[in-house]
Amino acid sequence: MTESFAANRLQSTGAYALELDGVARHFGALVALSGITMRIAAGERRAVLGSNGAGKTTLFNAVTGDFLPTAGRIRFFGEDITDLPPHERIRRGLRRTYQISQLFKGLSVLDSIFLACRGVSRRRFSLLRPATTDVNMVQAESILNAVHLEALRDTLVATLSHGQQRQLEIALALAGAPRFILFDEPAAGLSPTERRDLVAILNALPKHIGYIIIEHDLDVALRVSEYVSMMHNGRLFKEGTPQEIEADPEVQEIYLGGKHG
Numbered sequence: 001m002t003e004s005f006a007a008n009r010l011q012s013t014g015a016y017a018l019e020l021d022g023v024a025r026h027f028g029a030l031v032a033l034s035g036i037t038m039r040i041a042a043g044e045r046r047a048v049l050g051s052n053g054a055g056k057t058t059l060f061n062a063v064t065g066d067f068l069p070t071a072g073r074i075r076f077f078g079e080d081i082t083d084l085p086p087h088e089r090i091r092r093g094l095r096r097t098y099q100i101s102q103l104f105k106g107l108s109v110l111d112s113i114f115l116a117c118r119g120v121s122r123r124r125f126s127l128l129r130p131a132t133t134d135v136n137m138v139q140a141e142s143i144l145n146a147v148h149l150e151a152l153r154d155t156l157v158a159t160l161s162h163g164q165q166r167q168l169e170i171a172l173a174l175a176g177a178p179r180f181i182l183f184d185e186p187a188a189g190l191s192p193t194e195r196r197d198l199v200a201i202l203n204a205l206p207k208h209i210g211y212i213i214i215e216h217d218l219d220v221a222l223r224v225s226e227y228v229s230m231m232h233n234g235r236l237f238k239e240g241t242p243q244e245i246e247a248d249p250e251v252q253e254i255y256l257g258g259k260h261g
């Protein structure tokens with residue numbers, strides 16, 4: 001682990017997308033998160049890894065405002081958002097995907113993306129039928145291509161495969177003007193081919209969009225991130241580049257049962 005690299009990251013005065021200082025979350029006596037201090041630069045892609053119950057989703061909930069932290073502060077592009085409701089964080093460009101699908105099954109793929117774009121735009125209450133030149137429709141078409149679903153634009157969500165639904169969830173997170181996205185296990189349940197497609201989609205996202213990806217598939221996580229934070233029992237216990245994490249004996253033990261070459 002290069003400690004100077006980690007130290008420089010914490011001391012740098014550059015623009016951060018996300019800054020967490022001493023964030024904690026208790027559920028009664030259970031300490032789900034404790035003393036989480038992280039700095040994520042604008043445009044940075046970070047993987048958060050850890051075993052079941054490590055606190056990864058609770059970390060996402062604290063950042064999105066779905067559950068307020070019990071202690072600590074969170075800043076988004078320099079602004080303290082710790083006490084803001086989720087919709088105010090979305091307005092500022094924060095997005096997330098969920099482990100469990102939140103899609104409307106009765107809509108087509110394009111309509112789903114269009115409605116997501118309209119939902120985060122100022123003109124969201126318009127009842128007029130969208131023209132193809134509608135700014136939200138133009139964005140929806142462009143997102144459709146970004147997530148490789150152009151061939152399925154008119155397909156009903158209910159008939160999509162699991163992998164295609166996960167691609168659509170990424171599409172919805174791209175609606176509007178996202179500056180930072182939290183991806184919660186996007187590779188879960190995907191085939192090897194779909195995983196490769198997911199890696200390509202994430203790596204081709206516009207460079208200014210940073211993200212955190214929670215992912216149990218180490219291979220996917222290390223291919224789409226620039227830096228990795230490992231969690232255990234609600235705490236950060238190890239950080240490093242993907243190369244450092246991949247070579248770490250403790251990580252190999254946890255993820256690969258010590259069998260990794």
Ligand SMILES: Nc1ncnc2c1ncn2[C@@H]1O[C@H](COP(=O)(O)OP(=O)(O)OP(=O)(O)O)[C@@H](O)[C@H]1O
Pocket residue numbers: 027030031032050051052053054055056057058059
């Ligand atoms: N709403 C809640 N009420 C009570 N306990 C909770 C709640 N949400 C999470 N927890 C607990 O907090 C701890 C951390 O859970 P969390 O879901 O954040 O872990 P995780 O790292 O995301 O796990 P997984 O990989 O299984 O999704 C667990 O012990 C979990 O049971």
